[in-house]
Amino acid sequence: MAEEQETAEQIKEEAFKPSSPTSKLNFKDVWTYDDAPQSTANAKIDDQYGHFIDGTFQKPVKGRYLPSINPATEEELSSIAEGTQQDVDKAVKSARKAYTKIWSKIDASERGKYVFRLARLIQERAREFAIIESQDGGKPIRESRDVDIPLAAAHFFYYAGWADKLDYAFPGKNAHSLGVAGQIIPWNFPLLMLAWKVAPALATGNTVVLKPAETTSLTALKFAELCRDAGLPEGVVNIVTGTGQTGSLIVNHEDINKIAFTGSTEVGKIIMKSLAGTDKKYTLELGGKGPNIIFEDAPIDQAVEGIINAIFFNQGHVCCAGSRLLVQEGIANRVIRKLRDRMETLIVGDPLDKNTDIGAVNSEQQYNKINEYLELGVNEGAEMYQSSCTLPEQGYFCRPTLFTNVSQSNRIVREEIFGPVLTIQTFRTAEEGIEKANNTPYGLAGGVWTDKGSKIFKVGSKIRNGVVWANTYNHFDPTSPFGGYKESGKGREGGLQGLYPYVKLEN
Amino acid sequence: MSDRIEVLKTYKTYIGGNFTRTESGRYYKVYDGNDEILANACQCSRKDVRDAVVAARSAVEGWSSRTAYNRGQILYRIAEMLETRKAQFIEELETIGYKNKGAKAEINDSIDRLIYYAGWADKYQQVFGTINPVASSHFNFSMPEPTGVVNIWAPDDQPLLGLISVIAPVIVGGNTCVVLASEQYPLCAISFAEVLNSSDVPEGVVNILTGYREELLEHMTTHMDVNAFFYTDPNIDQDQRKQIDENGALNLKHIIRKPVKNWQEEETQSPYFITEFQETKTTWHPVGY
Numbered sequence: 174m175a176e177e178q179e180t181a182e183q184i185k186e187e188a189f190k191p192s193s194p195t196s197k198l199n200f201k202d203v204w205t206y207d208d209a210p211q212s213t214a215n216a217k218i219d220d221q222y223g224h225f226i227d228g229t230f231q232k233p234v235k236g237r238y239l240p241s242i243n244p245a246t247e248e249e250l251s252s253i254a255e256g257t258q259q260d261v262d263k264a265v266k267s268a269r270k271a272y273t274k275i276w277s278k279i280d281a282s283e284r285g286k287y288v289f290r291l292a293r294l295i296q297e298r299a300r301e302f303a304i305i306e307s308q309d310g311g312k313p314i315r316e317s318r319d320v321d322i323p324l325a326a327a328h329f330f331y332y333a334g335w336a337d338k339l340d341y342a343f344p345g346k347n348a349h350s351l352g353v354a355g356q357i358i359p360w361n362f363p364l365l366m367l368a369w370k371v372a373p374a375l376a377t378g379n380t381v382v383l384k385p386a387e388t389t390s391l392t393a394l395k396f397a398e399l400c401r402d403a404g405l406p407e408g409v410v411n412i413v414t415g416t417g418q419t420g421s422l423i424v425n426h427e428d429i430n431k432i433a434f435t436g437s438t439e440v441g442k443i444i445m446k447s448l449a450g451t452d453k454k455y456t457l458e459l460g461g462k463g464p465n466i467i468f469e470d471a472p473i474d475q476a477v478e479g480i481i482n483a484i485f486f487n488q489g490h491v492c493c494a495g496s497r498l499l500v501q502e503g504i505a506n507r508v509i510r511k512l513r514d515r516m517e518t519l520i521v522g523d524p525l526d527k528n529t530d531i532g533a534v535n536s537e538q539q540y541n542k543i544n545e546y547l548e549l550g551v552n553e554g555a556e557m558y559q560s561s562c563t564l565p566e567q568g569y570f571c572r573p574t575l576f577t578n579v580s581q582s583n584r585i586v587r588e589e590i591f592g593p594v595l596t597i598q599t600f601r602t603a604e605e606g607i608e609k610a611n612n613t614p615y616g617l618a619g620g621v622w623t624d625k626g627s628k629i630f631k632v633g634s635k636i637r638n639g640v641v642w643a644n645t646y647n648h649f650d651p652t653s654p655f656g657g658y659k660e661s662g663k664g665r666e667g668g669l670q671g672l673y674p675y676v677k678l679e680n
Numbered sequence: 681m682s683d684r685i686e687v688l689k690t691y692k693t694y695i696g697g698n699f700t701r702t703e704s705g706r707y708y709k710v711y712d713g714n715d716e717i718l719a720n721a722c723q724c725s726r727k728d729v730r731d732a733v734v735a736a737r738s739a740v741e742g743w744s745s746r747t748a749y750n751r752g753q754i755l756y757r758i759a760e761m762l763e764t765r766k767a768q769f770i771e772e773l774e775t776i777g778y779k780n781k782g783a784k785a786e787i788n789d790s791i792d793r794l795i796y797y798a799g800w801a802d803k804y805q806q807v808f809g810t811i812n813p814v815a816s817s818h819f820n821f822s823m824p825e826p827t828g829v830v831n832i833w834a835p836d837d838q839p840l841l842g843l844i845s846v847i848a849p850v851i852v853g854g855n856t857c858v859v860l861a862s863e864q865y866p867l868c869a870i871s872f873a874e875v876l877n878s879s880d881v882p883e884g885v886v887n888i889l890t891g892y893r894e895e896l897l898e899h900m901t902t903h904m905d906v907n908a909f910f911y912t913d914p915n916i917d918q919d920q921r922k923q924i925d926e927n928g929a930l931n932l933k934h935i936i937r938k939p940v941k942n943w944q945e946e947e948t949q950s951p952y953f954i955t956e957f958q959e960t961k962t963t964w965h966p967v968g969y
Contacts, residue, residue, distance in 0.1 A: 345951075442932065445925070445929035446929040459932075639961060639962065643965045648814070652815075658959050660931060662932070
């Protein structure tokens with residue numbers, strides 16, 4: 174028990190010693206990992222991409238292109254079209270035509286079969302998609318290969334089956350498609366977010382105009398190839414690339430019936446305001462500042478793994494990241510020490526290396542934003558701790574970071590950083606933990622760690638979050654609804670509940 | 681020998697379980713079907729809205745923690761209390777122009793509507809909750825949970841049935857609410873508060889204000905501690921509708937608009953009115969030894 178009585182000061186003063194008895198494993202000097210690079214030979218990226226409209230790639234009307242940068246090398250991978258009003262008009266027109274003439278008329282079961290085909294095509298070309306996802310967005314190949322792409326395929330497979338079973342989803346009502354869905358997705362899980370949006374939209378009989386994020390458009394454009402290969406009727410899926418400006422053209426387009434957006438709360442509010450007074454249905458999947466609550470009776474080693482996964486998965490570019498650790502006072506020092514030790518073993522580097530745990534920050538802009546927050550945290554009086562790993566010289570990389578000595582009012586505790594940065598607060602009673610967890614305008618996801626079953630359900634029911642992970646974190650599944658309370662969004666994606674945003678119910 | 685002078689009721693507001701006058705001290709006149717003055721109603725202010733939201737917020741924890749069975753019984757109790765006061769409400773509706781038959785129909789429908797939603801209290805979770813067969817060793821389920829505090833504009837017509845039809849689906853799901861009564865016919869809303877007050881509804885669960893919609897629109901839709909705004913006016917002015925949506929965007933309130941012309945229609949009661957004020961919470965739990 175002696176180790177639990179250490180004061181915060183002692184923890185602070187002890188420099189990390191890889192050889193000290195408290196640091197259980199020393200991977201750094203004794204064990205080295207050979208390079209395990211994923212070959213990119215099989216992944217084909219064109220030099221330039223147009224928009225995918227009406228079943229073909231089309232040059233942007235104004236002829237403007239944006240570079241797509243590999244954030245791990247800062248080299249240009251390709252260039253993508255910048256969508257203007259004319260491009261968006263063409264895409265919406267194509268989607269409307271496809272909706273009226275074909276997609277709303279074919280049998281639901283046939284509609285479903287097209288979506289099944291898309292699922293299969295993603296599976297067949299999964300590795301290629303994983304490589305491009307890692308090159309374009311900086312995420313470790315281990316994650317794009319094992320999480321992003323398989324889950325994207327699973328989403329199409331899941332929703333495909335719903336197409337001809339909608340009568341069972343809404344008791345007492347008949348579900349009808351809405352028309353044209355405008356969908357705007359973020360850069361953290363590019364193909365997966367596309368799947369979350371496109372799969373339910375198509376299964377419920379809507380057609381789509383999708384805009385991927387400007388830093389990560391390549392897998393969406395590769396997906397356009399799959400739509401062609403699948404023989405999907407022209408115009409059912411249209412992809413327009415560009416910046417937020419292009420996104421706002423979609424939001425404000427008069428011939429769109431539904432807007433689905435995933436991104437920041439700030440932009441979500443702007444979108445809701447833009448849609449004021451219109452009949453467009455909308456879903457918003459926004460920011461978060463997820464509390465991860467560790468009780469004294471938690472299995473500590475598992476919890477430490479869970480904390481690491483909660484905040485460092487995908488470089489912390491996760492809206493539901495467990496970015497606020499709330500640890501019960503009695504075990505705080507032990508947890509913090511174990512966290513530091515575990516952080517030392519994380520490999521930060523080449524996203525295409527199969528051993529890499531943390532890849533590149535998605536863009537220069539995000540890299541700068543994270544660094545501003547690190548500086549801010551220190552200026553606010555927090556104690557910063559970073560792992561001692563060496564970072565590649567090229568590219569945008571960030572060390573895994575902890576902040577202790579923070580209070581509820583610190584900006585690094587209140588604002589979404591969207592990077593590998595964890596703040597640590599303590600609590601004494603469950604009530605205090607719950608109150609701290611809920612003291613935020615966000616409400617997307619949270620974790621609860623305890624060995625006591627009744628406590629899981631009590632705490633789980635009191636925290637105001639759309640997703641509660643009990644003794645686990647950052648799991649996703651197409652059957653599992655996802656979405657936030659409060660300022661983290663509106664509506665759910667995934668599961669039966671994820672159909673509702675794409676239908677109107679009639680008696 | 682003179683005729684007995686009737687004792688007239690003072691109509692106040694209902695906030696946090698108390699009948700209080702508006703803090704602003706203002707009033708507006710309410711007329712009967714023959715343009716004769718019936719009473720002075722409170723012309724509530726921004727401060728009244730804020731006080732009511734505080735009362736509603738304080739009541740969320742307790743009300744949402746009640747068992748579904750208990751909430752159902754309390755809604756049933758409201759119906760029982762209303763049944764015993766039928767005569768009073770018929771008389772009140774007649775003073776504002778209802779014929780006796782119409783007044784009877786309205787009170788009967790109001791009582792039946794409460795029974796309808798009382799019955800849903802412990803069922804909508806079963807119909808709309810799901811167990812999700814995830815492809816990993818986790819037990820995963822999704823349940824509806826109340827969104828919190830709901831601000832409501834009660835319908836202007838059918839001042840009793842409309843009022844009950846918008847309150848019941850909100851509170852049966854564990855939410856609390858602040859309701860602005862029909863502007864033209866606010867009196868039976870305050871009489872209904874007397875029913876609530878004697879029906880075991882905890883204080884703060886339903887708060888009823890009277891006053892001018894246009895004046896209170898901003899305060900009811902911009903309040904940052906409110907989770908949803910609910911209105912049903914089918915003829916709402918487009919500028920007002922836009923303003924409601926825009927104000928809602930300040931804290932991403934759910935803006936729920938259900939245009940209803942006649943609350944006696946069958947489809948104006950539905951479990952989908954309950955789910956509009958529910959959030960879905962999904963819980964993951966590992967499965968293993």
